[in-house]
Amino acid sequence: MSVVIDYFYTHISPWAYLGHNAFIELAQKHDVTVRARPVDLSGVFASSGGLPLGKRHPARQAYRFVEMQRWRDKRNVPLTMKPAFFPTPPALPDCCAIALAEAGKDALAFSASVFKAIWADDKNIAEEPVLAECLADLGHEPAAILKAAQSDEIKGIYTANQEQAVHQGLIGSPTYVLNGEPFWGQDRLEILEDALISKRGPYHPL
Template identity: 70%
Template sequence: MGETIDYFYSHVSPWAYLGHNVVRMVAEKHGAVLRARPVDLSGVFDASGGLPLGKRHPARQAYRFIELQRWRDKRGVPLSFEPKFFPTKPGLADRSAIALAQAEGPAWEFSAAMFKAIWVDDL
């Protein structure tokens, strides 16, 4: 077994959704083990001086859509740019993924399902 990679992500991040399968493929290619580490981004924003999406300047919000379109096309995956239930509180999904990971259960598949529910299916 190779190195272990702590994979920090948020279920409510479109960027994590867009990279979720890619990071897994890279880890598998190099024989690494991924350890799910969902995080609450509100704390990251507070600690780093960043702003959540709704508080960003309108020009930055608009550019975010341009970049999301580019990466959606590059990855070839569906993506709802304005999900019906966004932003949502990811706490239950995060804790569920952590519990699954600790129990050596299907945390990866669970998170993929959560990403699809939020970023594709508007659930």
């Protein structure tokens, strides 16, 4: 039976973007099943004491740009440091990914396209035409997926993902959960891989 990792992320997160392709490669390398769980960070921050970017101390905001440049170069991916449409509401693209996953389609490929749209191509991922283009390029029927994304069923799953993230004590995006153990941040992928290789049991808070 394949190992399963729950992948909590939102498309508005540069860190999720920076680690997305590396995570997919890691999952494929180790025959891991990934469950995409796009999540609304507002409730996660409220629960964990985190602050949205605009409310953080200027020193933290400045250091964020230093880290973004480091990881852009490390991951060798294009990255717009100050996207034209940031912040923008991520709920619709997040829910499109959920709708694709629920339909048994490749949500992760869609997420890669959406990440590129905002973080490399300066597009507004809150706009339906932008998402429709991402969907069409991957061979999906945009109207059907966009309609599903706005349904009560998919919105309910989005809410449930947030509730699950809060229940598990998660604090940000991306978080990869293996056997109940959270690995927060794309800079933890190497440690996540170590856990997969060693097959050790999960670590828990003391």
